Amino acid sequence: MHPQKNTSHKLLKSINQQKVLQLIYTAGSISRVELAQKTGLSQQTVTNIVNRLLEEGVVYEGEHLPLEAGSGRKRIQLYVNSSNFYVIGIELAGKYIRGSICDFRPEVLYSAERRTEKYLNSEHLLQLLGEVIEELLDQSPDVARTRGIGVSVQGLVDSREGVLLRTPGIGFERIPVRAVLEQKYELPVYLENDANLLALNENMNGSLSDSVENITLKFDYGIGGAIVSEKRLISGSTFVAGEFGHVKAFTGKDAHLCLCGGVGCLTTLLSISGLGVTTGYTLDSLARAYHNGDEEVVRMYGAMVDALATTLSNAVTFLNPDRVLLTGRVLTAVRKDILSILTEKVQNNIPLTSRGVKLIHMERMPDETLLAARLVLKHVFEVPLEALGI
């Protein structure tokens, strides 16, 4: 056979297999007849693929259900063997690296964590990351059935190349995490910024599933932002779109110098790290001072809420989203009714034409190691259309 023809035949075979696998996974359970209908493949092709997947233990056959009432024919449902395969999800944060080994459902089977006051340099970070991954691989029920590593990063990431661009504690330094980990563990590795990952997950099957245009903002140790348009993440030309933390938001006595070199950035008071550096307050001590009626803190908190409302109003005016998702520990640390305060201020601030927007608050942030595990699963079941240039 001509080598090129051989290659395209193999590619087509793998695309067909992925199509079948993706359908079984997303449907939960499906019969061979339905698979043929939905993929447009012949019954024989579907049977060949399913036999191969059964042999590899990737799928299994379930209960026999009647095809149609009174027909007497049976159909056999197929399921992905989700408890038989594993992925690793990692949360890379400013002061800790936490990871979980999960099955394909995904459910966490085992977790590991390393803490540090500060990453000394990139080698230190990679060493801690390696320790977490190795502990998880040791606990994996079957290393050969572990299919990839996903990393959620509280920092800036070039997700296409798998490179850290800015890491808490280290700053701007390109750290080629994917290349290092793929070489060491011979597993596919995927990296994504934490806010982007949260936005992707919420858009797929969470609180933004009925939204098309939205912004996700996370106010936690740092500030993270993600912009989604037509259900696609806007990453920007150098993967740093959505950097809301450095929006200029404070003036006068609240305009403090930011680590980025600018003055009055949102993050200088509205992130846990920024608040600590700028004022010495933690979220708890700030809330205590506010509720004790400390005049200066009450005034400063008012300025913080105004800055946040102005930033949100400008973002809504500029991008015209249908939803804005807000999350993170900073948001409700001082006042629990922050969502209604912000909603009122923003709605009064923005043009009439943008007032259809809805602010929503996610109180409990999902387990980031699970989101990172889902990132791997998304790729495991992805149909490689890109390979065809489609």
Ligand SMILES: [Zn+2]
């Ligand atoms: Zn800044």
